Amino acid sequence: MRASKLVAVAAAAVFALSATAACGSSDDGNDTAAPAATTGAATTMAAPTSAAPMADAPFGAGCSAVPTDPADAGSFTAMAKVPVGTAAAGNPVLKTLVTAAKQANLVDSLNTLPAGTVFAPTDAAFAKIPQADLAKVLADTKTLTGILTYHVVPEKLTPAQLAGSHKTLQGTELTVSGSGTSFTVNGASMVVCGNVQTANAIVYIVDTVLMPKA
Numbered sequence: 001m002r003a004s005k006l007v008a009v010a011a012a013a014v015f016a017l018s019a020t021a022a023c024g025s026s027d028d029g030n031d032t033a034a035p036a037a038t039t040g041a042a043t044t045m046a047a048p049t050s051a052a053p054m055a056d057a058p059f060g061a062g063c064s065a066v067p068t069d070p071a072d073a074g075s076f077t078a079m080a081k082v083p084v085g086t087a088a089a090g091n092p093v094l095k096t097l098v099t100a101a102k103q104a105n106l107v108d109s110l111n112t113l114p115a116g117t118v119f120a121p122t123d124a125a126f127a128k129i130p131q132a133d134l135a136k137v138l139a140d141t142k143t144l145t146g147i148l149t150y151h152v153v154p155e156k157l158t159p160a161q162l163a164g165s166h167k168t169l170q171g172t173e174l175t176v177s178g179s180g181t182s183f184t185v186n187g188a189s190m191v192v193c194g195n196v197q198t199a200n201a202i203v204y205i206v207d208t209v210l211m212p213k214a
């Protein structure tokens with residue numbers, strides 16, 4: 001009887017160890033440890049690149065071209081303290097736009113705009129236009145003014161408000177599609193650095209010049 005009891009106790013111990021191992025096994029679909037690992041992975045994957053930016057934080061790969069020294073006139077810090085016409089003049093990637101705005105006598109108008117959203121083409125965006133055509137536009141004040149004012153919406157549009165159709169100072173509408181930190185204007189011009197704050201406007205730097213419909 002004593003031997004039988006020992007055998008029974010040993011069998012019970014082996015059964016208990018087997019049950020414990022089975023509960024902790026990662027091969028079991030009901031593994032209690034698996035959900036924690038899965039949850040961690042899901043949390044990591046749940047942070048998409050197009051997540052909504054902070055209310056006043058610039059976003060986009062093109063922002064890397066903006067000076068980081070707050071003392072530089074082209075830095076985000078410096079731009080936020082002055083009106084948009086002056087702010088653009090300090091930005092190293094907007095030289096052609098500033099030249100065009102001066103040619104059309106629009107700098108003062110931009111600086112005195114109560115509130116606005118400016119889609120600012122980079123120098124590279126203007127470089128996409130054949131040189132002869134660009135020269136003609138720069139020499140034609142009326143045409144140049146129409147093109148430049150088409151890049152300005154007379155109200156501040158945060159990233160959350162950006163998608164949709166908006167009437168421009170030129171009089172016709174442009175359309176923005178996208179969300180978070182990924183936006184396209186009129187289906188072709190990409191926002192490469194957005195949500196740039198100035199004293200009176202929000203700037204979205206784009207990679208293609210916008211052309212109003214005739």
